[in-house]
Amino acid sequence: MTKKTFNNIPLSVLDLAPVLEGSNPSESFKNSVDLAQSVEKYGFNRFWLAEHHNMPGIASSATSVIIGHIAGATNHMRVGAGGVMLPNHASLVIAEQFGTLESMYPGRIDLGLGRAPGSDQATAYALRRTLNQRVEDFPLQVDELEAYFEGTARVRSVPGEGLNIPIWLLGSSGFSAQLAAKKGLSFSFASHFAPDYTIPALNLYRDNFKPSDTLAKPYAMVGVNVIAADTDEQAEYLATSQQQQFLSIRQGKPTKLQRPIDDIDSVWTEMEKAAVEQSINSRSTIVGSKETVKQGLEKFLEETQADEMIINSQIFDQEARKRSYEIVGELMD
Numbered sequence: 001m002t003k004k005t006f007n008n009i010p011l012s013v014l015d016l017a018p019v020l021e022g023s024n025p026s027e028s029f030k031n032s033v034d035l036a037q038s039v040e041k042y043g044f045n046r047f048w049l050a051e052h053h054n055m056p057g058i059a060s061s062a063t064s065v066i067i068g069h070i071a072g073a074t075n076h077m078r079v080g081a082g083g084v085m086l087p088n089h090a091s092l093v094i095a096e097q098f099g100t101l102e103s104m105y106p107g108r109i110d111l112g113l114g115r116a117p118g119s120d121q122a123t124a125y126a127l128r129r130t131l132n133q134r135v136e137d138f139p140l141q142v143d144e145l146e147a148y149f150e151g152t153a154r155v156r157s158v159p160g161e162g163l164n165i166p167i168w169l170l171g172s173s174g175f176s177a178q179l180a181a182k183k184g185l186s187f188s189f190a191s192h193f194a195p196d197y198t199i200p201a202l203n204l205y206r207d208n209f210k211p212s213d214t215l216a217k218p219y220a221m222v223g224v225n226v227i228a229a230d231t232d233e234q235a236e237y238l239a240t241s242q243q244q245q246f247l248s249i250r251q252g253k254p255t256k257l258q259r260p261i262d263d264i265d266s267v268w269t270e271m272e273k274a275a276v277e278q279s280i281n282s283r284s285t286i287v288g289s290k291e292t293v294k295q296g297l298e299k300f301l302e303e304t305q306a307d308e309m310i311i312n313s314q315i316f317d318q319e320a321r322k323r324s325y326e327i328v329g330e331l332m333d
Contacts, residue, residue, distance in 0.1 A: 003077075004043030004332035006309070007301055011332060012046040013039050013325065014082050014192070014223060014312040017059040017066060018257040021316075025059035029066065031318050033073045038322045040077040042329030046110060047074070048082030048310060054123040057245060057256045064097040071105040080110025082188065082310065083170040086141050087115055088127045092157060095148035099160025112168040112188060113142060115176065139179055142169070166214070168221075173197060177205040184212025191304070192223035192312050195284040202304060221308040224300055225285040227315060228327040232288040238324075239287045240264045242314040246276045259316050290327050297331070 003010055015035060017028045036047050049066050052058040060066055063081050071079040084094055094111070102109045115138040148157035149165060169180035169187055172194035180187035187205045191198040202220055209218040225242065229235035237260050244258040247268050261267070268276065283303070286296030301309065311328060315321035 003045045004329070006297060006328075006332045009301065009306065010045035010308045011328065012048065012078075012221070012308060012310040013044050014048050014050065014310045015060070016050055016052070016057075016312065016314065018314060018316075019057050019059050021256045021258050023256070028059040029069060031321075032066065032070060034318065035322060035325070036070045036074050036077070036079075039325050039329070040074050042326055043332050044077065044325070044329065045308065046078035046080060046310075048080050048110065048112060050082050051085045051088070051114075053088075053127065055254050057248075057254060064094075064101060067109070068101055068104065071101065071108055076108070078108050078110055079105070080166075080168075081112045082110075083112030083114040083168070085116060086113045086145070087138060088124070091141050091144040092148060092155060095145055095157035095160040098165050099149070099157055099163055102163045102165050103159045109165055110168060111165050112170045113145075114170040116172075138175075142167070142179070142183070171201060174201050174204050177201040178208060181205045181208035181218070182210060184210050184215050186215060186219040186221070188221040188223070188310065190223050191284040192225045193279050195281050196278075198222060198284065198304060202306075219307045220304075221310055222300070222304050222306040223284070223310050223312060224297070225280055226293055226297075226311045226313055226324065226328055227285075227287045228290065228293045228313075228324040229320065230289060230323075230327075232292055235287045235289065235292075235324075237262070238315050238317070238320055239285075241316040242280065242285075243276055245314060246279055247272055250275050250279075257314060257316055290330065293328060294331050297328075 015032050017032050019028050049060040049063055051063040053061050063084055067079050098111050147153040148160055151161040167185055169176040169185050171177055172190040189198055189201050206218045227235045227239040240260045241257055243264050248255045286293050313321055313324045
């Protein structure tokens, strides 16, 4: 099945390989494969996995490994990183890893790059052995990575050299928006957890975009949380798992993804509720039945004028998670 569109734009999937309460990463990876195979049939464009560390509820820390696992279990859908946190790695290692993936699955691999650690400072130190890197180092690292793919670096990336692997810059602020514009790269904004900065970042990107050899005009993708179910009430119940996850992160005690609960107000204070709702507010978190989700996606698309939307659905029950994406798939052409 070829990819479908929603109001003429592709829809994609962001999977955090959630580790469920009472389960383990092995089951998470089985669920991710099951989900990827399902959304490929529904017509979604790409399937991205995100690098996180020291998070009991997210199993996608070895991002390139699970990308290969997903690509091997699917047929034509693009698979990639949304994203790899480049400062955690030597650029050559990422060039080799993604060169290997592209060599195995030609024309199907995306490389999204972020500059956050994807973790706390102690974990960043454990990954990097030093915290001396500056913000200014990230653009240099991106240049270095591009040089490995172009074959202009002093050291050769084998595999990697000469391969056309689309590089995206990811961001939740204006920094990567400006860098993506300057370098003429595609840009993906994390509006699913930084909704208030979405429009300013997209404006920065589009207003400053300079065409490159790889991209003639700006291409912006936005993240959106969608919890879809057959009724609004059922979707709101399922959404309490994501709300609990954000609450645990706010409290500095991240947990596995919890079962949904009947009364979310029983587990948080008014201040905590406000903090969670600031991160996952109704602008970029859409919870409800097919019609509610359709209206929410149309409104968000109208606001952002995005070229693509990537959907994250943190749902505890695997069948309900697949059903959520199936409902969104039904909204596509």
